Amino acid sequence: MLLALPDLLTEDELALARRMLAQAPWADGRIGAGSQAVQAKNNEQLPKDCEAARSIGAMVLRALDRSPQFLSACLPRKVFPPRINRYSGETNAYGKHVDGSIRFGENGQRVRTDISCTVFLSDPGDYDGGELVVYEAGDERRFKPPAGDAVLYPGTHVHEVLPVTRGTRMAAFFWVESLVRTDEQRRLLHEFDLALTSVRQISGESPATVALMGTYHNLLRMWADT
The missing domain is CATH 2.60.120.620 (q2cbj1_9rhob like domain)
Structure with missing residues (x-):
């Protein structure tokens, strides 16, 4: 990226x-x-x-x-x-x-x-x-x-x-x-984060944004090397 x-x-x-x-x-x-x-x-x-x-x-x-x-x-x-x-x-x-x-x-x-x-x-x-x-x-x-x-x-x-x-x-x-080794995974997480931020600005903390936030962190948890 x-x-x-x-x-x-x-x-x-x-x-x-x-x-x-x-x-x-x-x-x-x-x-x-x-x-x-x-x-x-x-x-x-x-x-x-x-x-x-x-x-x-x-x-x-x-x-x-x-x-x-x-x-x-x-x-x-x-x-x-x-x-x-x-x-x-x-x-x-x-x-x-x-x-x-x-x-x-x-x-x-x-x-x-x-x-x-x-x-x-x-x-x-x-x-x-x-x-x-x-x-x-x-x-x-x-x-x-x-x-x-x-x-x-x-x-x-x-x-x-x-x-x-x-x-x-x-x-x-x-x-x-x-924390994430591959460029492709980092790019996907960054794009996810940008899109999620935009949705939260429009919709606030709706059930959908809470679920999406959980998906982001579950992906990060799966890919991160701490």
């Missing part, structure tokens, strides 16, 4: 993030990359322990907690701590690749990368190129949304960031281990 989350970050949060990034200690993005990724990756990244990375990462996590759409679509079990990257100048692209299946976070915590997420921190007018391209079933989807928007896509999909030919593109990125 490919899904855009508009306005995940507020204007105040974006302004604070940009002030911190203006003084941030950028490093080679290939440090710590896997054998496939290091061949395709050509960007910069903040050290995970620097103040800007930790502060912006915490900001993104708070934004996820207040996003009903994120919670409905991802059904998160674990979220890998967000990282921050930059594309500009000679370090301006990330070629086609598939994200590694398992990421090792702090204290050795393992996170299965069911869902990948990019949160855009730069306005699209600030740079040329730099589209996130996700390949699915012989097709491709290109994303270059406003700053503050996020894009969710399955970790199983080939994707890339096209070369930035002018300006600077900055983003936060992370992975989600879902």
Whole structure:
């Protein structure tokens, strides 16, 4: 499931993030990359322990907690701590690749990368190129949304960031281990949740909506891995 989350970050949060990034200690993005990724990756990244990375990462996590759409679509079990990257100048692209299946976070915590997420921190007018391209079933989807928007896509999909030919593109990125392993099951549950929310707004807590809510949770109970 490919899904855009508009306005995940507020204007105040974006302004604070940009002030911190203006003084941030950028490093080679290939440090710590896997054998496939290091061949395709050509960007910069903040050290995970620097103040800007930790502060912006915490900001993104708070934004996820207040996003009903994120919670409905991802059904998160674990979220890998967000990282921050930059594309500009000679370090301006990330070629086609598939994200590694398992990421090792702090204290050795393992996170299965069911869902990948990019949160855009730069306005699209600030740079040329730099589209996130996700390949699915012989097709491709290109994303270059406003700053503050996020894009969710399955970790199983080939994707890339096209070369930035002018300006600077900055983003936060992370992975989600879902309670529900398969993308198809997550998509069905998300569509069910959206439809049920609409019905409840129209009909209230009728016997039918109560029954549908029970069906949703019984499906989640059957498919969830806790």
